[in-house]
Amino acid sequence: MKQSTATATIAPDPGPVPDPGPEGTPARRRWTRPVAAVLAVALLGVGGTLFVQGRQLRDTPATSNHALTDSAATTQVAGDVSSALGKVFSYSPQATAATKESAKQLLAGRALQQYAALFGQVEKQAADQKLTLTSQAVRAGVTRLTGGSAHLLVFLDQVYEREGKAATTAAAQLSVTAELRDGHWRIVDITSR
Structure with missing residues (x-):
């Protein structure tokens, strides 16, 4: 019987291997x-x-404009402004004092100053010519509504009547700025368009 001789190669011992740990190698x-x-x-x-x-x-300006999203507030401002314009732009020779008082309650700021400056002439004409003016807002569109401020475009029908003459109808277009004060909208600026 033959004996086999196997030789094994033994590698030199490199020594202890460092544990790389959770972060891996030092590099x-x-x-x-x-x-x-x-x-x-x-x-x-x-x-x-x-x-x-x-x-x-x-x-964006569109997202902050509540006229596009808050129908109740839009309806309130359009109604308050339409009603106010009807009152301050309607008078008769005997009732100019009532119209002037309405203006003091419904207008403020620049609108009240403009109105006061012009109404003296209107009072004189109304008495001299026996002129009656009836104004009614036929359409009011809220173009911008943010918090306590609103901008509107308002169309008015106005009927002029002089004693002894036929009535004349005219239309007016106004840009109006209103501010919310004490729960009611007050007109602070009016510009004829």
């Missing part, structure tokens, strides 16, 4: 923290930019 550890910091800064920058852009999309 990998050197790069992990700076890369993580750069990624965190980049994510914060992108997040901030997206937040600002999203905010700009939400805060």
Whole structure:
């Protein structure tokens, strides 16, 4: 019988192998923290930019205009302004004092100043010519409504009557600015268009 001789090659013992730990090799550890910091800064920058852009999309003039979204407030301002214009632009020779008093309650700011300056002439004409003016808002559109301020476009029909003459009808178009004061809309600016 033959005996086989096997020789085994034994490798030298390299010694203890260091445990790489959870972060891997020491070279990998050197790069992990700076890369993580750069990624965190980049994510914060992108997040901030997206937040600002999203905010700009939400805060456009159209989204802050409640005339487009709040039908109850739009109806209230249109009704209050239409009623006020009908009262302050309607008078008779015997009732100019009542019209003037209505203007003090329904107008404010620049609109009241403009009205006071012109109404002295109107009072004289109404008495001299026995002129009666009846105004009625036929259409009021709220173009902008934000919080306590509103801008409207109002169309009025006005009927002029002089004693002994046929009545004359005219139309007027006004740009009106109103402010909410004590739960009621007051006209603060009127511009004829």
